[in-house]
Amino acid sequence: MTGTKEYDIIRVKGEEIYEDKDYVIVEHAFTIFLNDNEFITLLCTPSSLEYLAIGFLHSEGLIKSKEDIKNIRIDKEKGIAYVYTKNKTNLSEKLYGKRTITTGCGKGTVFYNVIDSFKSKKIKNDTKINTDDIKKLIRTFNKESELFLKTGGVHSCALCDRENILIFEEDIGRHNALDKIIGKVFMQGMDISDKMILTSGRISSEVLIKVAKIGLPIIVSRSAPTNLTIEMAKDLNITVIGFVRGDKMNIYSNFPSLDF
Numbered sequence: 001m002t003g004t005k006e007y008d009i010i011r012v013k014g015e016e017i018y019e020d021k022d023y024v025i026v027e028h029a030f031t032i033f034l035n036d037n038e039f040i041t042l043l044c045t046p047s048s049l050e051y052l053a054i055g056f057l058h059s060e061g062l063i064k065s066k067e068d069i070k071n072i073r074i075d076k077e078k079g080i081a082y083v084y085t086k087n088k089t090n091l092s093e094k095l096y097g098k099r100t101i102t103t104g105c106g107k108g109t110v111f112y113n114v115i116d117s118f119k120s121k122k123i124k125n126d127t128k129i130n131t132d133d134i135k136k137l138i139r140t141f142n143k144e145s146e147l148f149l150k151t152g153g154v155h156s157c158a159l160c161d162r163e164n165i166l167i168f169e170e171d172i173g174r175h176n177a178l179d180k181i182i183g184k185v186f187m188q189g190m191d192i193s194d195k196m197i198l199t200s201g202r203i204s205s206e207v208l209i210k211v212a213k214i215g216l217p218i219i220v221s222r223s224a225p226t227n228l229t230i231e232m233a234k235d236l237n238i239t240v241i242g243f244v245r246g247d248k249m250n251i252y253s254n255f256p257s258l259d260f
Contacts, residue, residue: 047170051184138245195216197219230253
């Protein structure tokens with residue numbers, strides 16, 4: 001399976017000890033060069049690398065539209081993306097070398113100041129979704145994660161409508177998994193104003209900011225949000241739902257978007 005490596009191991013089950021094989025997730029160093037300048041190295045799962053590069057740069061505000069991209073080339077063997085934009089921005093020049101490690105798994109990296117999130121436009125959130133729809137989507141979501149079922153070492157992320165998973169990505173970093181989806185949405189010009197994000201990981205403020213910047217009205221997780229996420233979501237009109245497990249879920253913000 002792509003993104004895994006097989007190892008010989010000693011497995012212990014109670015009193016039983018025996019030789020076995022196990023699949024381990026690959027941790028891949030992926031360096032993005034922006035206009036021939038080394039910009040950032042992400043630790044990731046080596047899939048959907050073009051979408052990861054574009055999604056990361058777009059979510060950080062360095063690429064505003066497809067027309068900004070002059071060329072992109074991925075060297076998968078070396079783990080490098082070469083991205084060229086039509087116009088260099090002062091922001092990208094100021095940010096070279098300023099890499100901040102965040103709470104993200106896989107050493108998720110962002111450049112923004114959290115205060116910047118409050119400058120985002122309030123999301124138009126007229127989307128209505130039934131709690132039963134969310135439960136069904138999460139059940140499908142859990143079954144989709146082949147890498148997780150094989151290795152237990154990745155996060156999953158999906159873009160959905162009320163009934164279907166439209167895009168599904170996995171990565172060792174939850175930020176990376178989301179950026180892969182953002183990159184695909186960006187490159188395909190998808191309308192996501194009535195869509196939602198499902199994620200396996202904690203909903204941190206960094207994750208919420210990425211969702212807010214692309215105008216997604218709902219984010220759903222099997223895990224927990226942080227308090228800053230909830231406060232920001234209330235300001236930005238985003239519905240945050242956590243701990244979706246079996247028949248249970250917690251709805252933290254923007255309750256009107258839910259049909260009970």
